[in-house]
Amino acid sequence: xxxxxxxxxxxxxxxxxxxxxxxxxxxxxxxxxxxxxxxxxxxxxxxxxxxxxxxxxxxxxxxxxxxxxxxxxxxxxxxxxxxxxxxxxxxxxxxxxxxxxxxxxxxxxxxxxxxxxxxxxxxxxxxxxxxxxxxxxxxxxxxxxxxxxxxxxxxxxxxxxxxxxxxxxxxxxxxxxxxxxxxxxxxxxxxxxxxxx
Amino acid sequence: xxxxxxxxxxxxxxxxxxxxxxxxxxxxxxxxxxxxxxxxxxxxxxxxxxxxxxxxxxxxxxxxxxxxxxxxxxxxxx
Numbered sequence: 450x451x452x453x454x455x456x457x458x459x460x461x462x463x464x465x466x467x468x469x470x471x472x473x474x475x476x477x478x479x480x481x482x483x484x485x486x487x488x489x490x491x492x493x494x495x496x497x498x499x500x501x502x503x504x505x506x507x508x509x510x511x512x513x514x515x516x517x518x519x520x521x522x523x524x525x526x527x528x529x530x531x532x533x534x535x536x537x538x539x540x541x542x543x544x545x546x547x548x549x550x551x552x553x554x555x556x557x558x559x560x561x562x563x564x565x566x567x568x569x570x571x572x573x574x575x576x577x578x579x580x581x582x583x584x585x586x587x588x589x590x591x592x593x594x595x596x597x598x599x600x601x602x603x604x605x606x607x608x609x610x611x612x613x614x615x616x617x618x619x620x621x622x623x624x625x626x627x628x629x630x631x632x633x634x635x636x637x638x639x640x641x642x643x644x645x646x
Numbered sequence: 647x648x649x650x651x652x653x654x655x656x657x658x659x660x661x662x663x664x665x666x667x668x669x670x671x672x673x674x675x676x677x678x679x680x681x682x683x684x685x686x687x688x689x690x691x692x693x694x695x696x697x698x699x700x701x702x703x704x705x706x707x708x709x710x711x712x713x714x715x716x717x718x719x720x721x722x723x724x
């Protein structure tokens with residue numbers, strides 16, 4: 450039905466104002482879970498949220514409510530694809546320390562800020578590439594907590610797993626990220642001493 | 647008394663303020679005498695800033711425009 454009714458327009462306008470403010474955050478979350486499908490996920494989520502908008506009693510809860518809808522939409526899609534979490538051996542990763550590795554290997558012998566110099570070899574594309582190679586199981590909580598600013602408890606709620614599971618995945622995700630940063634630097638020739646001005 | 651491995655394992659949570667009081671006190675005590683773990687702590691701070699800077703997701707203008715169009719249609723087609 451194309452005819453606009455009084456009340457419907459007002460509801461749509463209130464929803465629009467509320468959703469507009471949250472779009473960057475919702476898109477970021479969708480990217481974490483759904484990658485290139487993020488736009489479709491947010492679009493589906495907006496339609497679902499609008500249909501349930503009358504049930505939102507407290508506008509202050511809008512951010513958490515909309516985020517939950519996005520996360521559930523992502524999870525529904527993942528289930529539909531029957532994707533299994535990638536299992537990898539983490540025995541040698543748990544105790545890995547990039548701090549110690551950089552100090553021990555000393556790739557820039559003339560540096561007086563060795564660790565910072567190591568990190569500065571990476572551009573945004575390098576980091577995205579390393580992150581893209583991490584299993585979702587570890588990458589998603591890592592980014593939601595340390596980039597998007599969600600608390601581990603919120604992530605546990607989103608993922609429907611115990612807090613302890615999220616904390617363990619965060620730890621392993623950080624270690625795996627460190628390990629893969631080092632491997633990437635070696636493979637892409639980022640460990641060569643650069644001439645200083 | 648905690649070991650270096652225990653301290654390092656919890657450094658990011660420590661920086662997030664997400665450890666309980668007794669864990670915080672134990673990590674503080676460990677850091678008070680362990681120079682290597684102080685280096686780990688400093689590096690953990692750099693890594694957090696590095697990750698936040700390099701992995702933030704921006705909403706592209708074209709995606710934003712299409713999502714706005716979806717919102718604009720809600721009142722007329724729902």
